[in-house]
Each structure stands twice: as C-alpha cells, then as structure tokens.
Amino acid sequence: MALEVQIEKQLAAYKLSLALATGAKPLAVLGPSGAGKTMTLRCIAGLERPDSGRIVLNNRVLFDSAKNINVPSRDRRIGLLFQNYALFPHLTVAENIAFGLESLALYERLTHIREQISKLHLDGLENRRPRELSGGEQQRAALARALATNPEALLLDEPLSALDTHLRSQIEQQLLETLSQYRGAALLVTHNIEEAYRLGSDLLVLSSGQAAAFGPKEEIFRHPPTVEVARLTGCKNFSPARSISANEIEATNWRCQLRVTQKIAKPVTRVGIRAHQIEFLESHQAARNDAIENVFPCWPTSSSETPFRITLYLKLHNAPTESDHHDLQAEIYKEKWQQFKEAPLPWHVRLAPQSLMIFPE
Amino acid sequence: MFYDLSPVWISLATSIVATAITLILGVAAASWRERRTGTAYAIFDGIALLPLVLPPTVVGFLLLLLFGRHGPLGQLLLRIGVSIVFSWPATVIAAAVVSFPLMYLTARAAIAQVDAPLLQAARTLGASEWRVFRRIVIPLAAPGLLAGTILSFARALGEFGATLMLAGDIPGRTETIPLAIYFAVEAGDMRRAIIWSVIDVTISLALLFALYYWARPQSAARAQFGRS
Numbered sequence: 001m002a003l004e005v006q007i008e009k010q011l012a013a014y015k016l017s018l019a020l021a022t023g024a025k026p027l028a029v030l031g032p033s034g035a036g037k038t039m040t041l042r043c044i045a046g047l048e049r050p051d052s053g054r055i056v057l058n059n060r061v062l063f064d065s066a067k068n069i070n071v072p073s074r075d076r077r078i079g080l081l082f083q084n085y086a087l088f089p090h091l092t093v094a095e096n097i098a099f100g101l102e103s104l105a106l107y108e109r110l111t112h113i114r115e116q117i118s119k120l121h122l123d124g125l126e127n128r129r130p131r132e133l134s135g136g137e138q139q140r141a142a143l144a145r146a147l148a149t150n151p152e153a154l155l156l157d158e159p160l161s162a163l164d165t166h167l168r169s170q171i172e173q174q175l176l177e178t179l180s181q182y183r184g185a186a187l188l189v190t191h192n193i194e195e196a197y198r199l200g201s202d203l204l205v206l207s208s209g210q211a212a213a214f215g216p217k218e219e220i221f222r223h224p225p226t227v228e229v230a231r232l233t234g235c236k237n238f239s240p241a242r243s244i245s246a247n248e249i250e251a252t253n254w255r256c257q258l259r260v261t262q263k264i265a266k267p268v269t270r271v272g273i274r275a276h277q278i279e280f281l282e283s284h285q286a287a288r289n290d291a292i293e294n295v296f297p298c299w300p301t302s303s304s305e306t307p308f309r310i311t312l313y314l315k316l317h318n319a320p321t322e323s324d325h326h327d328l329q330a331e332i333y334k335e336k337w338q339q340f341k342e343a344p345l346p347w348h349v350r351l352a353p354q355s356l357m358i359f360p361e
Numbered sequence: 362m363f364y365d366l367s368p369v370w371i372s373l374a375t376s377i378v379a380t381a382i383t384l385i386l387g388v389a390a391a392s393w394r395e396r397r398t399g400t401a402y403a404i405f406d407g408i409a410l411l412p413l414v415l416p417p418t419v420v421g422f423l424l425l426l427l428f429g430r431h432g433p434l435g436q437l438l439l440r441i442g443v444s445i446v447f448s449w450p451a452t453v454i455a456a457a458v459v460s461f462p463l464m465y466l467t468a469r470a471a472i473a474q475v476d477a478p479l480l481q482a483a484r485t486l487g488a489s490e491w492r493v494f495r496r497i498v499i500p501l502a503a504p505g506l507l508a509g510t511i512l513s514f515a516r517a518l519g520e521f522g523a524t525l526m527l528a529g530d531i532p533g534r535t536e537t538i539p540l541a542i543y544f545a546v547e548a549g550d551m552r553r554a555i556i557w558s559v560i561d562v563t564i565s566l567a568l569l570f571a572l573y574y575w576a577r578p579q580s581a582a583r584a585q586f587g588r589s
Contacts, residue, residue, distance in 0.1 A: 074486040080485045086478040088499045099496070100486030149486055235448050 003153050003185040007043050007053035007063075011036065016043075016050075016209035017034070026179050026186040028200020029215070030193065030232065036209040037189035038083070041155045043125070045080045046073035046082035058152050073335050076264060079146030085138045087130035093117075093141045094126040100149035116144035120178065135163045136171045143178060154179075156188035157229050160195060165166040167258035172198065193234045197221065207230050232274050236329045237278075241271040241358065249358065252317055259293045261353040275311065277355035278330035281348040294353060301326045310337045314349065367533045368541040369560065371452065375537060380455035383513045387464030388472075388506060392494060412523075420459055421526025428454070428527065444541050451528035452535050456517035464513040471505020472498060483587075496507040504575065511572040515565060527534035 006019040015035040020027065020184035031037050042048040044055055049070060055063040057078065062071045088096050097116050103107045117123055119246065120140040130138055139159065146154060159175060160168050176199060179186050190196050196203060196217070203217040213220050213229040227238060239253035250257050251271050260269065281295060298314040301324060305311075310333075313326035320326075330349065340347060390409065393400060412420050428435045428445045436447060445451050475498055483493045499506070521539040528535040530544055538561050545554040 028512065045485050046486070073481070074487045074489060077486070077487075080482070082478050082482060086476070086482040088479060088483075088497060099483065099488070102488075102492070145482075145486065147582060291459075 002056075002058060003038075003044070003187065004056045005044055005053070007040070007050035007055065008040065009043065009048070009050045009053075011209065012041065013210045016040065018204075018206065018209070018211040020187075020204050020211065020214060022185050022187055022202065024183075024185070025201035026188060026199060027204060028196040029043070029187065029189040029198075029204045029206055030196040031189070031191065032232065033191055033207030035206045037191075037206055038157055039158050040206070041080065041189060042064065045078050045155055046071060046157070047080075048075050053280060056113050060152075077149070077152045079149065079151035079154045081139075081154070081159055082140055082145055083157045084162055085142035086131075087138055087142055087145070089130050089132070092127050092129055093122060093133070093144075095159045096130070096141060097145045097148045099145065119142040119147075119181070121174070130165075136167050136174075139163065139171060140174070140237070143175075147178075149184070151184060153187065155184055156186070158190055159188060159199075161190070175199065177311075193232075204317070205232050207232060216317050224357060227272065230357055230359070231345040234274065235272050235357070236275045238270055238272045239327075241268050243268045254296075256296055256316065258351060258356060259353050260356050260358055268358050268360060272357045272359070273328075273351055273355055275329050275331040277352065278314075278328060279350040279352060279357045280330070280332065281350055292350060294351045294356075295348055296351070298331040298349050299346055310334055312337075314347075316349075319345070365532065368557065369534050369536045370531075371535070372518060372537040374538075375449070375452045375520075376514050378451045379460060379517040380510060380514040382453070382457045383460050383464045383517070383585045384506070384510055387461060387468045387509065387513070388458040388499075389576045391465055391468035391472055392498065395469060409465050410462045411575050413466075417459060417520065417522025418526055421455060421523035424455060424458060424523060424527045432541060437528070445526060445532060447529045447535065449528070449534055451526050452520075452537060455523040456520045459520050459523050460513035463516055464509045466501070467505055467509030467512060471502035471509065474505070475501045507575050508572060510573070511568055515568045517570075518561075518568075 002021065002023050004021045007016065009016045010274060013034070016039055018036075020038065029037050029040065041050060043050045043063075050063065050065065052065040053063065054061070054065070057076070060071075061067070061069050062076050062078075063069060076187075086207050088099065091099065094113055094117070098109055101112055102132075104112065113126075120143055122137070122144060124138055125133065125137060125141070128137075130141065133141060139162070156175075160172060163171055172195070179199065182259070188196075188199055190199070200217055202215065203213070203220050204211055205213040205220065207228055211233065214227050220229065221233055222258045223234055224235070239251040241249045241251045241258075243249050244257065247261070248257055248259055249268050249271060260271075280294075296316050298316050301310050301320045302312045302314050303310055307340045309331055312330045312332070314328045314330055315324055327347070369564070394405065416422075425446065426432050428438070428451070430439070430444075431444070432438075435445065445454065479497055479501070482494050483497050488496070519539060521543065524535070524537060525540060525543075529538050530540045532541075536544075538557050540562070542554050542557045545551075545557065
C-alpha cells in the first residue's frame with residue numbers, strides 16, 4: 001500500500017508545494033488553519049487540480065501534469081471523510097452506505113452494507129436519516145460509506161473537529177480502531193497537535209503550503225528541525241541564542257548561559273524549551289544549585305488555569321516590575337503547584353540540558 | 362351548458378405541455394449554467410430572463426418574426442411541411458417561452474442551495490455526473506423545482522399577449538381562457554367573460570394553495586437541517 005504525492009498549486013495567499021509518501025501506517029498532516037491541509041486532501045481525491053506534480057496510488061498514476069493525466073474523482077478509488085461528513089440528508093444510513101456500491105449485485109451489496117454497519121457499530125441506525133444521528137454516529141456513518149467501496153486510500157479531513165469536546169476521546173478511540181483495521185494508505189489532517197500525535201504514526205507538519213517537517217512523529221516532537229516546527233508542535237518558549245563553547249550557549253532574551261547536551265555543530269541562533277519540560281526545584285535542591293546545571297531564580301508574573309493544569313508566566317533572575325514581560329511560560333499539574341505555591345520567592349526553575357532544543361538555521 | 366368548454370381544455374393542455382417543456386429545458390439550462398462562471402454566461406442569463414421583463418406582445422412579435430413564413434425557424438419548419446403560426450403548438454411555444462424565466466430562476470436557486478460537498482462526496486464514491494445529478498441534485502432540489510413548476514404552470518395558464526400574437530384567436534384550436542375573456546368583453550358578452558373569469562380565478566387559487574403547501578415543508582425541512 002503506497003501513496004506518493006508531489007504537488008504544486010498556486011493559492012490566493014501562498015503556493016502549496018509539498019511532497020509526501022505514506023504506506024500502511026497512518027500519516028497525520030498537522031498545520032494551522034489555512035496552511036493548505038484540506039487543499040492537499042482535495043488534490044489527492046481529485047476534487048481540485050494541482051498546477052503541476054504527480055500523484056501515484058499503488059502504482060496507479062492518478063495525476064501527472066507532465067503526461068497530462070488527471071483521473072477523475074470517481075475512478076480514483078480514494079475514500080474521503082469530509083470535515084462535516086457530507087452525508088446525503090435525503091438518504092438513510094443504509095442508503096448512504098449503499099451509494100458507492102451501485103455496481104455490485106444486490107446480495108453482495110447487502111453483505112457489504114451489513115459488514116460496515118457492524119464494523120462501525122451502527123446497528124439499529126440503518127433506517128435513520130443523518131439529521132437523526134448524533135455527531136459521533138454521523139462520523140461513523142460517513143466512515144462506513146467511505147470504507148464500503150474498499151478504497152485504496154482513506155483521507156480524513158479534521159475527523160474530530162465537528163464533535164463536542166466531551167465525546168472526542170471516545171470517538172477518537174473508535175477511529176483509531178477503525179484506522180488500525182484499515183488495510184489501505186490512510187492520511188488525516190488536523191490542526192490539533194495531540195490528535196495528530198495520537199492518530200498518526202508518521203507526521204507531516206505543514207506551514208503556509210510547505211512541508212516544514214516530515215517523518216516519524218516521536219522524532220519530530222523530540223527534535224523539531226526548525227523553530228517553525230517547534231512552534232507548530234506546541235513549543236511556547238524561544239530565545240535568540242549564540243554558542244559560547246562546545247556545549248554551552250547564551251540565551252540572550254533569557255539573559256543566561258545554558259549547558260546543552262547536543263554537540264553544537266553549526267552556529268546556534270535560537271533555543272527553545274517546551275512549557276511542560278521546565279522543572280521546578282524544591283528549595284533544598286535549589287540551595288545546592290551549584291551542583292545542578294541550568295538552574296535560575298524566577299518570579300511569577302501571571303498565571304492561567306485549566307481544570308488540572310496551570311500555566312505560569314515567569315520572569316527570570318530578578319523580581320518583575322509592573323511593565324515587565326515574562327521570559328518563560330511553564331505548565332505543571334496542579335498537584336505539583338500546590339506543593340510550592342506558598343514557597344517564598346524566588347522559585348527556582350531548571351532548564352534541563354536534554355530538554356533544550358537548539359536551532360541553527 | 363350553452364358554452365363551448367374548449368378554452369378550458371385548450372388552456373390546460375397548453376399549460377401542461379408548455380410546463381413539461383419548460384421544466385426539462387429550465388432544469389437542464391440551470392444545471393448547465395450552475396457550474397460555470399464568466400461574463401459570457403451572464404449574457405446567457407440576460408437572454409434567458411428577457412421574456413420576464415419584455416411586454417408579452419413584444420415576445421409574441423419576436424416569436425412571430427422567428428416562426429413566421431419568412432423567419433429563419435419558420436422557413437426551416439416549412440421545408441418539412443410544418444407551419445407553426447396560428448396553430449395549437451403556437452400556444453404551447455408562447456406559453457413555454459414566457460414561463461421559462463420563472464422555471465430557470467427557481468431551478469438555479471434550488472440547485473445552488475445543494476451543498477457542494479455532497480456532490481463531491483458522491484463523486485469520490487464513484488458516481489458518474491449523471492448519477493450525481495439524478496440521485497443527489499434532483500432529490501435535494503426537488504422542493505424548489507416543484508415550486509418553479511407550479512409558478513411556470515400558473516404563468517403559462519395566464520399567458521395572453523404572446524399567444525395572441527403567435528397563435529391568434531381561433532375558437533376550438535388556439536382560444537385559451539384569457540383570450541376567450543378578452544374577446545367576450547370585446548363582443549359585449551359580460552356574462553360569458555365573468556364565468557370564464559371565475560373559472561380562471563378558481564384554477565389559479567388552487568395552484569397558489571398547492572404552491573404554498575409544497576413550499577412550506579421545504580423551508581421547514583431546511584430550517585431543521587440547518588447548513589449541513
């Protein structure tokens with residue numbers, strides 16, 4: 001199972017230009033709204049025509065601008081799950097699933113419909129119309145409809161964004177199960193970092209129509225190749241930086257020197273750390289702060305809470321004046337926060353060398 | 362009854378045939394036009410809507426020029442031995458032409474409101490364009506198309522000016538109810554004019570009720586279904 005895509009298309013704000021390949025494992029395309037994610041899917045499905053490029057699915061050329069090949073949507077054998085599912089409102093669930101099975105004999109058609117209905121847990125909903133279904137049921141019906149035709153590739157456009165938050169995790173689990181059973185190439189796009197990480201195996205980070213990173217998701221999250229990718233994968237803290245020795249850098253905005261683990265090969269221009277990787281030290285640990293590297297006193301400037309976590313905005317080295325901006329944004333569980341929120345200022349944070357990301361560019 | 366009821370049958374037959382033609386041509390033109398943008402197509406719209414804004418006598422006169430003995434279409438038809446002017450088919454042509462814009466306008470609106478992703482979804486499921494049209498566009502546009510059909514039928518039933526120009530007033534052949542009323546009044550037969558008027562009002566009211574009845578569930582269904 002292999003889908004190879006290399007396309008270019010001029011859009012209003014930028015040029016979509018990317019190459020990707022995916023096989024048996026699902027590929028997640030992560031990018032902010034308007035980065036060209038949906039357009040990419042539409043090009044692959046044949047709903048939009050790229051200006052140039054080549055799309056090949058299992059050795060079948062679907063699009064080749066050089067050879068003037070452009071297979072119409074209906075012959076591509078690609079299933080597309082639309083963001084709002086696009087179920088046919090005048091047809092029942094069973095009729096929706098049957099829509100793509102027209103060429104089959106009646107008996108075979110019924111077998112396929114039954115198979116999809118039981119696979120996607122739609123039993124009892126066969127005769128409902130889309131408006132009588134919940135969001136999650138609509139999503140499963142749309143998936144069943146797309147899968148019933150045995151597509152060689154399955155494209156999912158923001159599969160969970162139309163759902164209520166409290167339903168998402170459960171529906172995400174079912175989607176994960178469906179994706180793991182699916183034998184073709186699967187590609188899903190999302191703007192949600194966690195969704196991309198959980199559903200995808202490989203990750204493509206898209207920014208203004210360009211692939212900013214492409215590879216195994218763990219690798220991209222651990223070592224983002226650029227500041228842009230780090231930012232798009234959720235990193236909040238950056239500072240301009242320059243190297244001062246083989247394993248030390250100076251972070252100018254943070255006004256400190258930092259030890260790093262990576263060998264500094266190219267000149268460093270920026271350093272970053274994820275909000276949840278900033279460590280808070282107990283006062284007795286901080287007292288011996290000569291023994292631990294990269295420990296700095298800090299003062300909170302403000303905070304923002306979610307039910308289980310708290311985001312602290314921190315000023316390093318000296319107490320903040322009224323107009324001061326924060327240097328760092330740290331995120332911790334509230335249990336941990338409870339332990340030191342009453343501790344005397346300054347607190348001490350550690351920017352662990354193995355957590356620091358340094359960018360040459 | 363002391364009257365010849367033929368205007369009723371002629372009116373109904375003319376309107377039914379004219380509406381059938383309008384429906385097919387109107388839906389075909391609307392769906393052809395729907396997927397196209399550009400100035401050239403806007404000119405097509407202008408021509409398609411002309412019968413709505415021109416006085417019916419002008420429409421009738423232009424049709425007469427077109428289908429007359431020396432008109433381009435008239436000569437063509439004459440070669441196969443058909444003469445349209447002052448015949449029953451002329452009433453159908455006149456009624457179809459004046460009712461076409463109403464069908465075209467409502468059909469375009471009805472087709473445009475069918476969500477594009479539904480059509481695209483159908484295509485990714487392997488459906489041909491004809492199947493997309495038949496299974497998705499037509500059913501989802503049906504309430505609007507029905508309203509357009511009723512409007513066109515009502516317009517065809519009330520057609521007077523263009524019919525008189527192209528088909529004349531031949532009792533038993535081209536005399537529809539509106540023509541019968543006009544010539545009854547001209548002849549001073551008020552009683553006859555009133556009876557025909559009552560019949561006309563009755564048929565028109567029944568149609569408007571039908572329109573109201575069918576147009577209402579459509580909007581209710583759409584409100585319930587929202588944008589998706």
